[in-house]
Amino acid sequence: MPPRAVIKTARLTLRPLSDADEKNVVAGIGDYGIACWLTTAPHPYRPEDFHSFLGTARPGKVWAIDDGGGCCGAIGLDPTLGYWLARRVWGRGYATEAARAVLAVHFADPASGSVHSGCFAGNSASRNVLTKLGFQPDGFRLTACRASGDSAVLLQCMALTRDDWRAAVPS
Numbered sequence: 829m830p831p832r833a834v835i836k837t838a839r840l841t842l843r844p845l846s847d848a849d850e851k852n853v854v855a856g857i858g859d860y861g862i863a864c865w866l867t868t869a870p871h872p873y874r875p876e877d878f879h880s881f882l883g884t885a886r887p888g889k890v891w892a893i894d895d896g897g898g899c900c901g902a903i904g905l906d907p908t909l910g911y912w913l914a915r916r917v918w919g920r921g922y923a924t925e926a927a928r929a930v931l932a933v934h935f936a937d938p939a940s941g942s943v944h945s946g947c948f949a950g951n952s953a954s955r956n957v958l959t960k961l962g963f964q965p966d967g968f969r970l971t972a973c974r975a976s977g978d979s980a981v982l983l984q985c986m987a988l989t990r991d992d993w994r995a996a997v998p999s
Contacts, residue, residue: 889906
């Protein structure tokens, strides 16, 4: 099944990232309160970091999350599920809504296997999102957080099987 470059939900449009998203992405990931929960984002996050990422963000694998007010985050499934949201939209359920849509496309392909993700210990908001989606704990590992000077942080690994996805999808 070919990847979907644009996915619509009730409140969001997931679309390819573009040059027009630079200001919102740089401001969003430039917030250390966001960058400190991401493994590969540097801090400070600069326009050149955005353009470097943009060059690798394949449509149908990485999407801008657009709530009608512009890019308010990003989500990717390439090969693991990862996401971030700008502070202005925290607490609205956008991460769950966007991830549910991306996972629905993934699992619509009968050949698609399990999905892996994770969150840093202490990131209860992200852990709650993953749990709502049906992800199950799959151990811990130490990983580097680039925004924190590559300091070692504990990552809660999570995995989602097709059966766990089906059990978690609202009827």
